Amino acid sequence: MSSSPTRRTLLLGAASSAALAATAVPAAAAPRTALGTSTPPPAPALPTWGTSRVALFFAAHQDDELLQMGSQVRADVEAGHQVVVVNCSDGSASGARTGRLARQLGFVPSVEDFVTARDHEFLESTARLGVPLQGRVISPDRYADGTGTPEAALRIVADWTARFPTALVRAHSFVDAHRDHRAIGEAVDGLVAAGTLGRENDVRFFFSRVYLGTMPTPALQLTSRPVGDVEQTPFRDHDPAHGRWGVGYLSTWNYFDSHRADPVSYWHRASSVLPPPLRRRLPAASLLSAAPAGHGC
């Protein structure tokens, strides 16, 4: 008897789970047949994860899952949800590649090597937050850093939310100066407006601490967990001899320091329940000047 597709998928691990998922029968929708029927249901390529709820996180760059959503990731893991964190952008545009990192390495790393280093930081970060192997996903549809659009983000978001229609959904805020973040927020907010995502999805939009106190802010709720040094290690370790570049910290050091002092995830609800004028998405230009040096992403 051969091993089941599900077992093979588990053994293949995170790197290929997203690619497999692209052809998967939605686990949540897989029909169950009664005993004795002759045709078994198609085997899902993703585990069904028993009766646990799935929590889907859509994070743009390889550090946002910690800096903006880390406490919520940990909270959902602790609640027993099956957490999936989807990396949606490749992080290639960070100025650290030709700046702070290049000076420390003594050479300018290639974009490919830079992205690979950031992917390793993401995979280790999510592991330290407690995300299971099959939930650490680098989307095969992710967009180049700095090119995010709601349409590109929707291709990723719609794929996963169709697969898990009852999942809890966590996204960036649509009130954010970074287009890669904002694209995800707008895509998810659009699904709420269309009724595709509803109350059962408990949709939360994560707001960057960079803008706290600098602009009109949606009513924020807080999720706090003691995530800190252990979870930040993949981004802070700079040990080139052992393949660790610490790109995250070199890219956005002030953000990491701020998060360590206050490891809170700030979030708000969809635009449909925000009071005007916050219901209207704020123009990015009004936010760009709010981000101090070292708070890039």
Ligand SMILES: [Zn+2]
């Ligand atoms: Zn980011």
